[in-house]
Amino acid sequence: MIRALYLITISLLCFEISAQERITPLTYDLAKKKDTEERSFVLQTRTSQVVELPFIDDFSQDHFPGNQDGNTVLWDDLNATIHTSFGIDPPSLGVAVFDGMDENGQPYDDVSTSSNGHADVLTSAEMDLEGKLNVVLSFFYQPEGYGEAPEPSDSLVLQFYDPTFDTWTNRWHATGTAAGPYIPVFLSVGETYLQNGFKFRFRNYGRLTGALDQWSIDWVYLDENRSIDDEAIADVGFFSQVNSILSSDYVSIPWTHFTPNASQSTIIQKDVVLRNNRTAGALISESGYTVEFDGSEIASFTDSQSPSIPAESNEAITQEINLAPNSFVFPTNVSDTTAEFEVEFEFQTSPDLNPDNNRMSFKQTFKNYYAYDDGQADNAYGIQNFNGAGRVAFRFDILETDTVKAIDIFFLYQGGAALEDQLYFLTVWEESSGGAPSDIIYQDFQPRQVEFNMDGGFVRNVLQDTLVLEGDQNYFIGWVQPDNTSLNIGNDLSAQMNSQRLYFDIGNGFTPSSYEGTIMIRPVFPPLEEPAIVGIHEGQLQEADVWPNPAREVIRIRGDFPQGSMARLFDLKGRMVASENILFNDTRMDVSFTSEGLYLLEISAPTGARSIKKIVINR
Structure with missing residues (x-):
């Protein structure tokens, strides 16, 4: 599955950035469970198909079973997770991640915290290699990435399948270590395996209790008439994900706050980064982007300039957005309340081994909330080890004067009742002249209980009093917690806003966060829908x-x-x-x-x- 934001965490293992801040690795993933359930019908009805050569997957698109894009299915299982922000300097956009969490988003072993064994497996579809010559399988791998490093006793293994004897044989393995550059591996497929029905698979060995001892692979490529001495991929692809073409750092802003100043809120130019994996420079003959609304194309722009990308390097190419001759602004007459546009960047070059990675898309969503996170939580953030009350505050730049109605928060379920006993008070602060939180302008008069959306996603917390926020002003939104247990809010590593906007206080005044990422909290404005609203848990006990x-x-x-x-x-x-x-x-x-x-x-x-x-x- 392609990794979505609805992730769940456990507090048995954590990394402390300081004595007060901490991050927690993932153990449960409700979105992965939901995704697997949605694909299950296809998995049950799909007949086995032989994949034609070349076999190429750089995980820039979804080639897993049951994908909704109509892409060729290249793999037989769903244990691994496709992720666009996990790898450190990967060969292309998107990698497949291996850990100790199964296809249903649950730890392989949820009883013993020290259990080790075989975890994720990623098995290729069948191929007919009969009569093929000089067959080579290549891929790139990296331990840890932006996740948790595998131990020296852990491993990533590649196995080949012999259909004649129905056996799997180890062909390659790597032992655990800290992250380094992606390492290329080129392997010959011996004559024993040149049969109809050949398959290969990757497996990892490590802890079975969640997103631990992690590995990622990229650019899996099998074909005939290759040499293991090549050790290069003749391809150019997108390197990093773009999630917005707004002029601010926001991924999403309320539609009613965008429309009054749509032109100023649309970025002038946007850099998209490409990766050239060739051993020679690459000429980009054409690039551009399209915008769709409600399934119909509403804009298309092409840049005929021909930038060159040096060999085996990354290069940003600039796309003109709200700048002549394009001068694109999202049209404001399509809706009164909400709008969603699909933006796709693309380019052309030659030679081009994998056209799949020449396109990259995202949805620009305008609803009723501000969001800096892009919806992919990579771990959990929290504070702990304090006396008295702890405070967490995240700065938002409000564009239009409006009444904030609710706060969406993604607290991460831990698989038990521990956090459900924790209380907090939603709080809003003004910004001081020094840029830190200052005076409180709103605070809950009744404490809230930490709650979770068990279908995955944010929980909406309706404010207990009226609060108007002024336009062109900055405010801090967060909470006060009486207990020193980390409340574990989702943290998105693809957006780096915490260092600029997140403050915490454990009794000595507000301090800027030292942790990268963006915590997942969103202020909500009218019109207010009614999803998963948190209540104050009164009246559930006999009145005292x-x-x-x-x-x-x-x-x-x-x-x-x-x-x-x-x-x-x-x-x-x-x-x-x-x-x-x-x-x-x-x-x-x-x-x-x-x-x-x-x-x-x-x-x-x-x-x-x-x-x-x-x-x-x-x-």
Whole structure:
């Protein structure tokens, strides 16, 4: 499958950037599960087909079973994942990633955290090699990438299939190490395998508990009349993904915020990066792009300049967008509320071994939210090890004055109930003259429980009060959390906004993040749809009898609560100031040390049910 954003994480393994910030590798992937389910009918009904030579897959397009693009199916299974931002300087856009997560987005072993064994497998379709001469299989591989490095005891293995004896034989392997440049491998296919029904497969050995001990491969190429001494690929392809042609860093902005200043919001020029894998320079004879809306082409532009790309190197070629003679701006008369356009870049060169990678497309989406992330979460971000309340804030540049209605957040499910017990307060700050968060202009008056979209995706959190944000102003949007457990928000590594926009505070004031990527949080404006809205979990427990209220020294809590229930008192900044285990039907909580003011008393059961009451401390 092509990797989508709906990823799930586990906190058993993490990398700490500092004592306060951390990232967590992936263990569950709900989107992969959904994708496999959607392809399952094709997998059940597809008849085995023999693939003609040359066999070429650089993973710039989807050639997995059940793909929706009508591409030739080159592989028999779905364990590996196609990813456009995982490899470090890959030979082309898109790589196949191997780890310890299966085709259903689950760890191969979800019981033992130290389990090792054979994990992902990627098996080619059958080929007829009978009578072929000088057959060579080549590919590039890289351990770790932007993921987790395999250990020296881990391995990536290539096996050949002998249809006569129905056996698989190891032909090549590499042992685990840290990331380096992609390494080319050229192998002869011996006479034993020159049969009808030949196949090959890649397998990785490592931990079976998620996205760990990772490898990636690229540019798999098998054909006759080749030499293992060539060690070069006569091809040029796109190198990196483009996700937007807006003039800002946004991937998406609200349609009603785009249309008043559409021309200013469309970029003037856009650089697209190509990779020349030839041993000689490559001339790009033509390049350009097309734009479609609702399945119909609305714009097409061609650049007849002929830039040259040096041998075995990357080169950016500039495409004119909102600049004469193209002067393209997304048309604003196609819709009143939302719009989505498909933009495809392409080029021509000769010789050209793989025309598949001469095109690259993305969807420019205008709905009702701002987004810097492109929808592909690569790991989880969070803060931990702090006293009091922790704060996370991400800066947004608001284009038009409007009422923000909700905040979409992608908290990542861990496969258990640990995070479901965590609370947080959505918070919005103004920007200080120094560029950091300053005064709070909105904060939830009731805490929220961390919730997850179990179908994969963002969860919409409707604001608890009216908040108007001014146009041409910057605001920080995030949360305050009373507990020092990482809440694990999705983090997209293809966009590098954290270093410019993300701040955290663990009690010593706001500090810029030291972690790359872009956390997945989006402010939402009218019109407001109704998907997966988070509620405040009140009324799920028997209503507590709490007195006195106002209180001075002690709060008494009476009610018939399940064993293991807990009472926690929060101030309006989201800080937990007191807690008591509810051991009897009449529980006392000492509040003598607290300051006067309004507080929130939360009573929670082990099941996750909870009740919240406002408490006034007055002396």
